[in-house]
Amino acid sequence: MYYIDLGVTGLSFGCMYAMMAVGLTLVYGLLRILHVAHAAVFALGAYATVLVANASGSVGLGFLAAVAVTPLFGMAVYRLLYEPLLNYRADVPMIASVGLLVLMQDAFRIAFGEQGVTFRNNRFAFTTFDLAGVRVNAVQIAIMACAVVVFIGLHLFTTRTRVGIGWRATVSRPKIATSFGVDVVKVRYMNFAIGSALAALAGGLVGLLDNLVDPMIGYVVSYKALAIIVLGGLGSVRGTLIASLALGMVESYGTIFMGQWLNRDAIAFLALIALLMIRPQGFTGTRTV
Amino acid sequence: MWNVKTKSAAFAAKPVVSLAGILALALLSGTPARAQIKIGFQAPLTGFAATDGKSAKIAAEMAIEEINAAGGELGQKLELIPYDDQAKSDQAIFTANKLIGEDGVKLVVNASYSASGRAAAPVFQKAGVLMISAYGVHPDITRAGDLMFRLVHLGPPQGHAAALFIGKDLHLKKISAITMDNDYGQATMDGFLEDAPKYGIQVVNKYSYSLSDRQFGSIVASVKRDEPDGVYATGYFFTAGPLVAQLRAGGVTAPIIGSQAFDSQKFIEIAGPAAEGTYIVDSFDRGRNDAALQKFFAEFAKRAGYPPENVAAITYSAVMLMADAIKRANSADPPKVRDALAATKNYPLLTGDLIGFNKLHEVIEAISVNVVKGGKMKSFTKLNDLEAFAPPEK
Numbered sequence: 001m002y003y004i005d006l007g008v009t010g011l012s013f014g015c016m017y018a019m020m021a022v023g024l025t026l027v028y029g030l031l032r033i034l035h036v037a038h039a040a041v042f043a044l045g046a047y048a049t050v051l052v053a054n055a056s057g058s059v060g061l062g063f064l065a066a067v068a069v070t071p072l073f074g075m076a077v078y079r080l081l082y083e084p085l086l087n088y089r090a091d092v093p094m095i096a097s098v099g100l101l102v103l104m105q106d107a108f109r110i111a112f113g114e115q116g117v118t119f120r121n122n123r124f125a126f127t128t129f130d131l132a133g134v135r136v137n138a139v140q141i142a143i144m145a146c147a148v149v150v151f152i153g154l155h156l157f158t159t160r161t162r163v164g165i166g167w168r169a170t171v172s173r174p175k176i177a178t179s180f181g182v183d184v185v186k187v188r189y190m191n192f193a194i195g196s197a198l199a200a201l202a203g204g205l206v207g208l209l210d211n212l213v214d215p216m217i218g219y220v221v222s223y224k225a226l227a228i229i230v231l232g233g234l235g236s237v238r239g240t241l242i243a244s245l246a247l248g249m250v251e252s253y254g255t256i257f258m259g260q261w262l263n264r265d266a267i268a269f270l271a272l273i274a275l276l277m278i279r280p281q282g283f284t285g286t287r288t289v
Numbered sequence: 290m291w292n293v294k295t296k297s298a299a300f301a302a303k304p305v306v307s308l309a310g311i312l313a314l315a316l317l318s319g320t321p322a323r324a325q326i327k328i329g330f331q332a333p334l335t336g337f338a339a340t341d342g343k344s345a346k347i348a349a350e351m352a353i354e355e356i357n358a359a360g361g362e363l364g365q366k367l368e369l370i371p372y373d374d375q376a377k378s379d380q381a382i383f384t385a386n387k388l389i390g391e392d393g394v395k396l397v398v399n400a401s402y403s404a405s406g407r408a409a410a411p412v413f414q415k416a417g418v419l420m421i422s423a424y425g426v427h428p429d430i431t432r433a434g435d436l437m438f439r440l441v442h443l444g445p446p447q448g449h450a451a452a453l454f455i456g457k458d459l460h461l462k463k464i465s466a467i468t469m470d471n472d473y474g475q476a477t478m479d480g481f482l483e484d485a486p487k488y489g490i491q492v493v494n495k496y497s498y499s500l501s502d503r504q505f506g507s508i509v510a511s512v513k514r515d516e517p518d519g520v521y522a523t524g525y526f527f528t529a530g531p532l533v534a535q536l537r538a539g540g541v542t543a544p545i546i547g548s549q550a551f552d553s554q555k556f557i558e559i560a561g562p563a564a565e566g567t568y569i570v571d572s573f574d575r576g577r578n579d580a581a582l583q584k585f586f587a588e589f590a591k592r593a594g595y596p597p598e599n600v601a602a603i604t605y606s607a608v609m610l611m612a613d614a615i616k617r618a619n620s621a622d623p624p625k626v627r628d629a630l631a632a633t634k635n636y637p638l639l640t641g642d643l644i645g646f647n648k649l650h651e652v653i654e655a656i657s658v659n660v661v662k663g664g665k666m667k668s669f670t671k672l673n674d675l676e677a678f679a680p681p682e683k
Contacts, residue, residue, distance in 0.1 A: 001514075002510060002511070002513070002514040005509075005510035005513065005514075005539075006506075006507055006510045006511075008506075009506030009507050009509075009510055010506075010507070012506065013504065013506065109337070113340070114337060114338075114339060114340045115340060115527070115555050116527060116555075118530075118555075118558050118559050122561070125534060125538065125561075126534065126537075126538055126561060126562060126563065127538075128538050128539070128540070135538070135539055135540045137535075137538050137539075140506070206503075206504070209503075209504065209531075209535075210503040210504065210530075210531040210534075210559075211530065211531065211534055211559050211560070211561065212503060212527060212530055212531060212559045214527055216501050217503075219501050220499075220501045220502065251507065252506065252507040252510075253507075254507075255496065255507035255508060255510075255511055256511070259494075259495075259496045259497070259507070259508065259511060260494070260495045260496065260497070261497070262497065263470055263497045263498045263499040263502065264498065264499070264502060264504075264507065265499050265501070265502065266499070
């Protein structure tokens with residue numbers, strides 16, 4: 001039973017990372033920018049969720065607001081921060097991105113307080129289901145369900161629809177895609193919009209699970225998601241998904257062997273270092289959507 | 290702002306008047322107003338620790354006003370000279386040097402965190418300035434020298450007290466131990482692990498988590514497997530809230546015993562109904578039937594707009610104790626104030642009765658335990674076995 005418990009936990013960690021990291025890897029695939037400020041989008045999503053949920057009394061409305069606001073923010077970041085810097089070396093937009101992340105974290109602190117915000121009415125974090133002896137939290141179920149829906153949806157979108165196929169083409173062969181009439185700039189906006197909405201969803205769910213949204217909320221996922229997309233083979237959605245789930249499992253099962261000496265983050269990074277030494281090109285090594 | 294602007298405009302228009310005005314001002318400030326005893330003050334007024342710093346400053350100002358309203362000390366008024374150290378060591382050293390060099394301060398209340406207090410302590414000691422650290426828990430603060438005092442228990446004694454409470458009061462035998470892996474969390478846990486065998490406590494398993502973690506699924510699963518009689522955890526309210534909520538949601542029903550920094554209304558807010566029944570060792574006994582404490586609560590809430598936490602209460606007491614020591618020393622001279630402080634016996638701090646200081650100027654004080662009941666912190670018991678959690682002497 002213990003191992004199943006850990007498995008469920010690992011799966012929910014993994015699904016959360018996947019939703020966060022997919023936007024990051026798509027930005028990298030498209031623009032070759034390490035979009036560090038994606039963590040700020042995650043935090044913004046969490047804040048939007050909790051603030052609107054508390055104001056309106058409906059957690060659903062909170063999520064709706066988060067998923068509506070963050071794509072605008074993501075697109076604005078592209079337009080105002082990255083687009084003017086596209087002709088510079090890749091480290092220039094990355095440093096700008098780090099700057100934005102730090103600025104946003106402090107902005108959250110100043111605007112909403114050091115102590116963070118809790119959900120006024122959060123039934124979900126305290127509701128658990130007993131599935132054949134395994135206790136699963138309602139929010140954990142929601143995280144896993146969201147991830148499944150999101151990834152199936154993304155898969156269908158990029159294989160069955162014209163826009164999606166154009167997107168995929170732009171990520172893997174931008175020049176050829178342009179010559180076939182795909183509007184690359186529109187694809188970039190769509191990319192930031194979808195990636196940001198997913199990060200916001202993940203942020204809102206994590207806030208709900210912790211019953212706390214504080215300025216630190218994006219901090220750990222920021223560098224962990226970066227490691228995940230490297231491990232997944234930069235720019236690959238499939239690789240990112242595999243890497244996220246693998247990392248979640250390692251963190252969860254790692255507690256058995258090393259929990260006494262190392263915390264979950266340290267276990268994760270130990271595994272990441274080991275994996276990258278064995279496979280520096282990541283799991284897939286190719287760019288695909 | 291507006292006043293200043295209009296005044297300076299008026300001065301500019303009539304230079305003669307302005308000169309006269311300045312002269313008059315200079316004369317006024319030169320007249321023998323009573324000399325002041327300056328109390329230097331460091332707190333994190335901006336940055337990540339600003340919440341605590343602001344509370345501390347409000348509390349310190351309340352104390353100064355109260356002392357001055359009663360006539361000050363040695364026939365002089367007390368003056369608070371506050372600086373923002375941002376809870377950073379470099380800012381702490383910088384502002385300490387300003388207090389010493391520019392302000393000529395001889396007595397300081399440091400209402401800041403460990404890192405900054407630890408950095409400021411040797412600077413003050415070297416300059417012959419006396420410092421009371423209101424709530425900094427790093428051992429190096431008092432080790433900086435004979436002019437340093439501290440008003441809270443160090444981590445290890447808090448852990449010793451937790452072992453005593455869990456073993457002797459709650460009679461729990463099998464414990465899962467969860468450590469926040471920063472200085473404070475580890476030092477406190479070390480104290481617990483050291484003394485646990487004395488009370489027949491068996492630590493089934495140990496886990497650690499980082500300060501930035503809020504998701505404890507794997508620890509919860511492991512604790513469930515341990516089937517402990519109780520869970521002892523160190524942490525801050527913002528890690529403790531999610532931890533306790535997730536332990537309860539995961540089906541852990543054993544009593545949870547937390548460390549001092551759980552003690553915040555925010556902890557109860559985060560953990561919600563799951564917080565019920567959580568014990569907090571070395572917590573702030575708010576319910577004491579103490580007129581001074583209740584008066585402080587009311588006045589603080591009026592000024593700050595929110596109820597005071599431990600930090601505010603202990604900072605207020607630090608300033609009051611400083612004034613008391615000046616009175617007893619009949620001098621504001623640091624060595625004399627030091628001797629008076631060291632000789633303190635049974636002084637009522639807002640957080641509890643200070644029995645005295647040991648050789649290292651660490652507090653000797655009973656430790657109270659709170660329990661969360663009906664969404665509020667309630668006093669549960671008081672640990673009076675001072676030997677069991679005696680502070681270090683060097």
